[in-house]
Amino acid sequence: MVIEDFLQKNPLRVLNLDADGKVVDRRMGLVIARAGLGKTSILVQIALDSLLRGKRIVHVSIGQNLDKTKARYDDIYNNTVKAYNLENAAALRDETMRNRIIMTFNESGFNVPMLQERLNDLIDQDIFRPAGLVFDGYDFTLAEKEDLIGMRKLVKKIGLNVWFSAVCHRNDPRESKVGVPAPCHEVEDLFDTIILLQAESREPAAGRSGNGKVIELNILKDTTGGTDSSRILNLDPATLMIIRE
Amino acid sequence: MVRNIGISAHIDSGKTTLTERILYYTKRIHAMHEVRGKDGVGATMDSMELEKERGITIQSAATYCTWKEHDINIIDTPGHVDFTIEVERALRVLDSAILILCSVGGVQSQTITVNRQMTRYGVPRIAFVNKCDRTGANPYRVIDQIRNKLGLNAVLLQIPIGLEENLKGVVDLITMKALYFDGHMGEVIREEDIPDHLREEADARREELIDAATMFSDELTEAVLEGTPTPDMIRDAVRTGTISLGLVPALVGSAYKNKGIQPLLNALIDYLAAPGDIENKALNLNNNEEEITLSSNAGDPLVSLAFKIEDGRYGQLTYVRVYSGTLRKGDTIINSRTGRKCKVGRLVHMHSDEMKEILEARAGDIVALFGIDCSSGDTFTSLGLSISMTSMHVPVPVISLAVVPVDNKAQVNLSKALRRFTREDPTFRSHIDSETNETIISGMGELHLEVYIERMKREYDAKIEVGAPQVAYRETITRRAEFNYIHKKQTGGSGQFGRVAGFIEPLEDVEYEFVDKIVGGAIPREFIPSCDKGFKKCLKKGPIAGFPMTGVRIVINDGSSHSVDSSDMAFQNAAAGAYKEGVGKAGPALLEPIMKVAVEGPSEFQGGIMGSLNQRRGLIVGTLEQDDYTVVESEVPLSNMFGYSTVLRSLTQGKAEFTMEFAAYRQVPSGLADDVIKEAKKRRK
Numbered sequence: 057m058v059i060e061d062f063l064q065k066n067p068l069r070v071l072n073l074d075a076d077g078k079v080v081d082r083r084m085g086l087v088i089a090r091a092g093l094g095k096t097s098i099l100v101q102i103a104l105d106s107l108l109r110g111k112r113i114v115h116v117s118i119g120q121n122l123d124k125t126k127a128r129y130d131d132i133y134n135n136t137v138k139a140y141n142l143e144n145a146a147a148l149r150d151e152t153m154r155n156r157i158i159m160t161f162n163e164s165g166f167n168v169p170m171l172q173e174r175l176n177d178l179i180d181q182d183i184f185r186p187a188g189l190v191f192d193g194y195d196f197t198l199a200e201k202e203d204l205i206g207m208r209k210l211v212k213k214i215g216l217n218v219w220f221s222a223v224c225h226r227n228d229p230r231e232s233k234v235g236v237p238a239p240c241h242e243v244e245d246l247f248d249t250i251i252l253l254q255a256e257s258r259e260p261a262a263g264r265s266g267n268g269k270v271i272e273l274n275i276l277k278d279t280t281g282g283t284d285s286s287r288i289l290n291l292d293p294a295t296l297m298i299i300r301e
Numbered sequence: 302m303v304r305n306i307g308i309s310a311h312i313d314s315g316k317t318t319l320t321e322r323i324l325y326y327t328k329r330i331h332a333m334h335e336v337r338g339k340d341g342v343g344a345t346m347d348s349m350e351l352e353k354e355r356g357i358t359i360q361s362a363a364t365y366c367t368w369k370e371h372d373i374n375i376i377d378t379p380g381h382v383d384f385t386i387e388v389e390r391a392l393r394v395l396d397s398a399i400l401i402l403c404s405v406g407g408v409q410s411q412t413i414t415v416n417r418q419m420t421r422y423g424v425p426r427i428a429f430v431n432k433c434d435r436t437g438a439n440p441y442r443v444i445d446q447i448r449n450k451l452g453l454n455a456v457l458l459q460i461p462i463g464l465e466e467n468l469k470g471v472v473d474l475i476t477m478k479a480l481y482f483d484g485h486m487g488e489v490i491r492e493e494d495i496p497d498h499l500r501e502e503a504d505a506r507r508e509e510l511i512d513a514a515t516m517f518s519d520e521l522t523e524a525v526l527e528g529t530p531t532p533d534m535i536r537d538a539v540r541t542g543t544i545s546l547g548l549v550p551a552l553v554g555s556a557y558k559n560k561g562i563q564p565l566l567n568a569l570i571d572y573l574a575a576p577g578d579i580e581n582k583a584l585n586l587n588n589n590e591e592e593i594t595l596s597s598n599a600g601d602p603l604v605s606l607a608f609k610i611e612d613g614r615y616g617q618l619t620y621v622r623v624y625s626g627t628l629r630k631g632d633t634i635i636n637s638r639t640g641r642k643c644k645v646g647r648l649v650h651m652h653s654d655e656m657k658e659i660l661e662a663r664a665g666d667i668v669a670l671f672g673i674d675c676s677s678g679d680t681f682t683s684l685g686l687s688i689s690m691t692s693m694h695v696p697v698p699v700i701s702l703a704v705v706p707v708d709n710k711a712q713v714n715l716s717k718a719l720r721r722f723t724r725e726d727p728t729f730r731s732h733i734d735s736e737t738n739e740t741i742i743s744g745m746g747e748l749h750l751e752v753y754i755e756r757m758k759r760e761y762d763a764k765i766e767v768g769a770p771q772v773a774y775r776e777t778i779t780r781r782a783e784f785n786y787i788h789k790k791q792t793g794g795s796g797q798f799g800r801v802a803g804f805i806e807p808l809e810d811v812e813y814e815f816v817d818k819i820v821g822g823a824i825p826r827e828f829i830p831s832c833d834k835g836f837k838k839c840l841k842k843g844p845i846a847g848f849p850m851t852g853v854r855i856v857i858n859d860g861s862s863h864s865v866d867s868s869d870m871a872f873q874n875a876a877a878g879a880y881k882e883g884v885g886k887a888g889p890a891l892l893e894p895i896m897k898v899a900v901e902g903p904s905e906f907q908g909g910i911m912g913s914l915n916q917r918r919g920l921i922v923g924t925l926e927q928d929d930y931t932v933v934e935s936e937v938p939l940s941n942m943f944g945y946s947t948v949l950r951s952l953t954q955g956k957a958e959f960t961m962e963f964a965a966y967r968q969v970p971s972g973l974a975d976d977v978i979k980e981a982k983k984r985r986k
Contacts, residue, residue, distance in 0.1 A: 121452070121925065122923045122925055122934060125923070126922075126923070146809060150967075154920055157921050157922070157923060157924070158923035158924075159924045159926070160923065160924065160925045160926065161926045161927075162449060162927045165927055165929075166926075170926075174907065174908075174924075177907065177911065177912075178911065181908060181911070181912045181915065182915075183911050183915040184915075184921065
């Protein structure tokens with residue numbers, strides 16, 4: 057399959073990540089789930105989709121090292137190549153990864169203003185102007201609402217597509233009206249799109265792997281207008297690749 | 302009872318100084334000299350004049366000593382990344398290592414490289430936080446960095462008594478005693494109670510140590526629950542953890558001030574692996590290169606690896622690690638690569654550039670042989686065995702320069718030097734450019750070549766003029782193309798005839814592959830190697846600017862011959878013609894070496910560092926930010942890296958530094974390719 061065909065068939069089109077001319081280029085998105093359900097994998101697939109469309113992406117990783125994050129991309133890329141039988145995979149990979157910068161921070165040393173400073177460095181010196189940012193490992197239990205508001209302003213100012221991941225816990229019952237669980241229930245208004253990952257016990261669709269568990273991508277909120285909530289997306293529990301049911 | 306250990310670390314962290322202390326306390330030498338000492342003698346392990354002068358270790362030197370009835374073979378390895386092959390070779394044959402860190406600088410980029418190499422070879426290690434006497438020393442921060450930056454489970458076995466100029470000694474957290482190093486050279490150890498002001502800290506750190514150690518011993522866990530852990534139980538658990546790569550015990554001290562060295566020697570014996578503790582693998586050549594585990598038993602047949610060759614004043618000296626069996630003087634052994642038998646003549650234990658004759662070396666020993674003709678990386682076994690140790694990873698040279706001898710005498714001396722250096726160091730290569738007739742040397746970096754040039758001048762009296770460093774460009778093809786070429790020549794006497802047809806196509810990660818798909822004898826069998834030879838000759842020069850070709854597969858699938866006029870030469874010429882026809886249509890492209898460059902410095906300079914890399918056509922791969930310190934990882938074309946150290950220094954007030962290693966060959970952007978081609982043509986004229 058050639059890359060253009062893949063981009064059209066990518067299940068992520070359901071999220072209207074600027075496909076078919078309906079450009080949604082100033083969005084704050086959130087993927088929330090309990091630990092181990094595949095949040096990072098979804099962020100990497102969203103980033104990879106942008107990279108394959110020639111967009112530049114900054115991947116911010118808190119508490120993970122550079123090599124591990126790079127390895128994530130390689131795994132997802134290889135799985136994509138295998139699943140869609142992509143042509144010219146090696147050359148495409150080199151070309152694609154050139155448009156990505158990974159910034160890693162340790163948990164204690166990170167704050168949003170610092171990240172904003174780093175992004176400004178990249179943009180002002182004309183080193184790298186990202187079209188998107190994925191933000192993995194941000195601790196929402198310690199988040200200041202002011203920081204997130206600052207981030208949203210930045211998103212709107214420089215035209216970024218930003219996706220965060222957040223961990224929720226089984227023993228914390230708090231949630232917002234639309235069902236956004238804690239610790240993000242009070243900052244729900246700052247996000248344009250919110251996806252909740254949930255593990256469901258039922259047989260996977262025919263031809264899919266899995267042991268009776270399916271991970272559903274539940275679109276809790278979308279104000280961009282382009283997301284097709286009627287389409288159901290799942291994660292393949294074996295590869296953590298997004299699939300359309 | 303043997304320990305084969307390496308000493309690896311960042312440049313200038315005190316490896317050679319530490320080795321000097323180890324040799325002194327084990328009574329191997331009777332006087333200590335400093336690396337840049339006022340007595341001008343230089344450290345024992347830096348035997349090369351250039352090493353003494355520059356204060357850096359260039360060649361890894363081997364030595365041995367005895368401590369508490371254990372033989373310790375030590376390889377002191379270079380710290381600079383350009384000499385990384387020396388580090389790799391040492392790690393391949395060692396069972397464990399001491400990772401030295403500076404208590405001020407902590408984990409630096411070279412430490413990360415060395416640590417990665419140790420991980421690649423599964424080498425258990427202990428950390429020694431050196432230079433605790435220096436201003437700004439903070440061993441606790443260094444331990445945190447080992448944990449966070451290197452991802453190692455580091456645990457302190459000692460804490461320092463005082464720091465900087467007040468460094469007095471160390472507290473042993475296992476025996477809970479304070480150790481002071483008295484006497485002129487710190488040779489007298491005085492054991493006392495822990496000073497009151499350190500009691501609380503020592504208790505807390507001991508608890509941390511025991512917590513970490515219990516992960517590796519049920520016996521210790523039970524004893525801790527009952528409140529009766531003994532020092533031996535803790536040591537055993539730490540040893541198990543270290544050998545299984547789950548734990549890195551850390552010691553502190555100052556080699557220069559003679560503090561903490563004897564406890565480090567004890568730790569080598571207590572925690573590092575003996576040859577029998579490590580599983581060594583080899584390949585059985587009789588069984589499809591099946592991986593087998595070697596026994597480490599001195600009574601079994603011999604398996605040994607030549608890991609380093611040195612052409613010295615006594616002829617070729619081959620450093621050998623014996624993995625199993627016993628190597629005896631007078632034995633006949635076999636080189637499994639060449640199948641050639643040879644007799645073991647002189648067998649010696651090396652001590653820097655001095656040696657001691659021995660009669661035998663048993664499994665686990667590192668010794669040197671004389672008069673054996675072999676290359677670095679060859680396996681020697683007893684007769685009848687067909688086993689090869691796994692091959693070592695050898696990086697490709699990326700930088701080259703021309704050396705021109707000023708007269709005939711210099712020419713002779715230069716050839717002698719080159720013959721020796723290229724045999725000793727697989728990352729250093731030389732060839733003669735057939736167009737310019739210049740001798741070209743290639744290596745891993747500017748310093749690497751600089752050192753060899755100095756050695757040519759000093760050790761061989763080769764008076765040479767040196768050209769500017771050149772990037773080792775390559776050429777390749779980007780698409781498949783067919784060829785069908787007839788070579789016909791009839792100029793009196795017997796003629797030449799050969800037709801070669803097939804296709805040429807790009808190939809990843811391999812320089813050249815020749816595939817014969819001729820059926821029905823279209824080209825007679827005896828002329829197939831002639832075709833291969835003809836193609837190989839052409840690959841030495843690419844069509845764009847005459848740089849060597851890489852990443853090419855040539856498939857021949859048709860051809861024809863003449864019963865009288867076809868010959869080896871005719872098919873070589875036909876292949877050359879076919880190649881020219883094919884390569885022109887295959888989209889030839891110019892490639893340049895891309896280096897992985899890691900710049901490390903205070904976070905306040907991150908923007909500037911990234912800007913400087915960007916200006917050099919660098920691609921920022923990522924950043925790692927921790928405690929006000931940032932590492933920027935990038936990929937930069939080598940051609941843009943000349944002189945970068947000066948730029949970086951002035952940009953960051955000397956607070957940042959960088960390391961660089963080869964990453965890959967990539968296509969030169971078309972705008973720049975024209976300049977490279979013009980320059981290459983100009984040089985040839």
